[in-house]
Amino acid sequence: MAPEIVILNGKVLTMDPGRPRAEAVAVAAGRIVALGTSAEIGAMAGPDTKQVDAEGATVLPGFIDSHVHLFGGSVEMGYLDLYGMQDEEAVTAAVRAYADDCPDDRVVFAVQAGYDLMGPGRETTRQDLDRVLPDRPLAVYAPDHHTIWANTAALELAGILHGGPVEAGAEIVMAEDGTATGALLEPSAYVHVLKHTRNGGRDMAGLITGTDPVPAPSADARAKDKAALIAGLKHCACHGITGLHNMDGNFYQMELLAELEEEGALIARVEIPFHLKSHDPLSRLEEAEEMRARYASDYLWCNRVKMFMDGVLESRTALMLENYPGTDGDGDAVFTAEQFNAACVAADAKGFQLATHAIGDLAVRRTLDGYAAAREANGVRDARHRVEHIEVIHPDDLPRLGALDVVASVQPGHAAFGHVFPPHGIKDVLRPDQWPYAFAWKAQRAHAARLVFSTDWPVMPVDVMPNVRAAVDPMDLGAGWPDQSQELLETLESYTVGNAWVEFSEDRKGRLTEGYFADIAVMSHDLEAMEPSELGSARAVLTLCGGRVTWEA
Numbered sequence: 001m002a003p004e005i006v007i008l009n010g011k012v013l014t015m016d017p018g019r020p021r022a023e024a025v026a027v028a029a030g031r032i033v034a035l036g037t038s039a040e041i042g043a044m045a046g047p048d049t050k051q052v053d054a055e056g057a058t059v060l061p062g063f064i065d066s067h068v069h070l071f072g073g074s075v076e077m078g079y080l081d082l083y084g085m086q087d088e089e090a091v092t093a094a095v096r097a098y099a100d101d102c103p104d105d106r107v108v109f110a111v112q113a114g115y116d117l118m119g120p121g122r123e124t125t126r127q128d129l130d131r132v133l134p135d136r137p138l139a140v141y142a143p144d145h146h147t148i149w150a151n152t153a154a155l156e157l158a159g160i161l162h163g164g165p166v167e168a169g170a171e172i173v174m175a176e177d178g179t180a181t182g183a184l185l186e187p188s189a190y191v192h193v194l195k196h197t198r199n200g201g202r203d204m205a206g207l208i209t210g211t212d213p214v215p216a217p218s219a220d221a222r223a224k225d226k227a228a229l230i231a232g233l234k235h236c237a238c239h240g241i242t243g244l245h246n247m248d249g250n251f252y253q254m255e256l257l258a259e260l261e262e263e264g265a266l267i268a269r270v271e272i273p274f275h276l277k278s279h280d281p282l283s284r285l286e287e288a289e290e291m292r293a294r295y296a297s298d299y300l301w302c303n304r305v306k307m308f309m310d311g312v313l314e315s316r317t318a319l320m321l322e323n324y325p326g327t328d329g330d331g332d333a334v335f336t337a338e339q340f341n342a343a344c345v346a347a348d349a350k351g352f353q354l355a356t357h358a359i360g361d362l363a364v365r366r367t368l369d370g371y372a373a374a375r376e377a378n379g380v381r382d383a384r385h386r387v388e389h390i391e392v393i394h395p396d397d398l399p400r401l402g403a404l405d406v407v408a409s410v411q412p413g414h415a416a417f418g419h420v421f422p423p424h425g426i427k428d429v430l431r432p433d434q435w436p437y438a439f440a441w442k443a444q445r446a447h448a449a450r451l452v453f454s455t456d457w458p459v460m461p462v463d464v465m466p467n468v469r470a471a472v473d474p475m476d477l478g479a480g481w482p483d484q485s486q487e488l489l490e491t492l493e494s495y496t497v498g499n500a501w502v503e504f505s506e507d508r509k510g511r512l513t514e515g516y517f518a519d520i521a522v523m524s525h526d527l528e529a530m531e532p533s534e535l536g537s538a539r540a541v542l543t544l545c546g547g548r549v550t551w552e553a
Contacts (some may be wrong), residue, residue: 002046003028008038010054014512015497019424027423027518032549044397058527062242062519063464067454076458084111104198108286113140124149126182139193148190148311158192159243162323207248210275228497237550238466240521240540243269267550273306278335282346305347307356308334310363313429318360348374355386361394368400381390401448408448412470413460415439435480453494466536473532518547
């Protein structure tokens with residue numbers, strides 16, 4: 001029987017060490033059925049076979065982004081993007097024009113607002129945003145999604161102008177006069193504002209509470225949320241993405257994606273974790289078991305528990321071994337060490353993989369301590385526990401990554417030298433002795449069980465190739481900052497078969513091998529022939545997931 005699709009004349013990177021390269025691929029019934037020369041594969045085609053000419057460009061396994069927030073990223077595609085703006089006049093013009101276009105929004109909402117939005121060295125306040133938009137509630141999201149700044153009207157609408165309750169590690173920053181400055185640090189501080197945004201904060205419920213939205217969404221709300229997810233999945237597909245590891249989760253999000261799967265609209269394979277919060281009783285892990293049992297298809301499943309250990313460097317909420325330069329603060333712990341160790345032991349005992357957000361060097365150490373506690377209590381197994389971000393690590397903890405078989409899950413574009421965010425602020429939050437161990441990809445690759453790459457969309461765009469460029473061609477920050485550049489092939493490995501291994505799927509995806517899922521990306525360029533600085537301009541021209549065309553330029 002003739003294949004349904006053949007891809008010819010490609011520079012095929014199979015990621016299979018037994019047969020690393022080919023020219024052509026044949027696909028049938030959702031699987032790869034043959035690889036070979038263009039002549040060999042072309043001869044297999046029948047009259048109804050779709051023939052794709054790769055024109056000498058790279059063909060490789062579909063990208064798996066192993067750290068995203070799918071629902072939030074999908075919803076934020078519809079908001080005002082302030083990326084790169086650093087001037088009150090420009091911000092004002094953009095916000096007012098956008099506000100005119102969304103008269104029904106209770107809160108005018110913008111994303112990708114830099115910490116220096118109002119200008120270099122200036123902290124954004126509610127009074128600044130009052131000038132930007134004086135007559136309507138306005139809130140703007142930092143790229144890292146750990147801070148929101150709100151104007152007076154938004155704070156009043158949310159009921160937190162004079163403060164309010166927050167969880168450990170979060171803060172409604174207050175001025176001396178007893179009113180909020182406008183800065184809301186960490187999810188439990190800004191959740192009050194998100195409730196009034198276009199999707200009612202439902203897109204962030206899996207991150208902020210780890211539970212389902214309250215009240216239960218109406219039919220209209222569900223339809224709006226599904227439409228956003230469909231748009232987001234299509235956006236991922238256009239970048240060659242066939243798999244996503246979500247980093248927040250609840251049953252509501254699972255239900256929406258399961259409905260899309262039934263309708264044939266789930267065009268990427270998505271893993272959703274159970275999000276355990278620091279205030280949750282460990283009995284909630286019974287819900288995680290229910291989620292794992294209920295959702296276990298090739299396109300939608302749960303096998304992981306996600307936790308947060310700290311915040312981020314930019315707001316000085318990342319948890320550090322020593323105080324931040326020039327301050328008496330060392331960040332904010334989300335879990336106590338005792339709580340976290342107990343959670344790790346309990347979740348690991350139930351066979352879950354663990355993924356923990358840990359950015360500061362003390363956060364990374366405590367995370368490794370928790371994973372060690374799980375091993376000691378439950379025994380050694382093939383757990384593939386993950387540490388997410390690892391932006392700063394103490395050199396003493398590098399060998400522990402390997403000793404504990406821990407996966408280093410990092411985002412090249414987040415780095416100070418990743419070409420996405422301005423690098424100038426990093427020296428304000430790190431001491432020179434920490435620079436060699438900041439975003440230390442080479443050391444992590446040498447020590448960790450695996451080094452895998454992702455974007456953390458919508459913290460940065462889900463676009464794969466600018467992130468690849470960040471890894472292969474990082475910016476030179478000068479003395480004290482070691483070269484962290486990665487080889488192209490190892491970078492692509494960390495985006496394909498590496499991420500398939502992390503999700504325990506290395507026997508069926510992540511490689512172009514006979515019998516594996518036909519999850520394939522055909523690129524616009526021969527990536528190996530490109531200058532490293534130009535890699536960000538390459539794009540996917542065809543994406544297949546399970547042999548189905550999910551994107552075609």
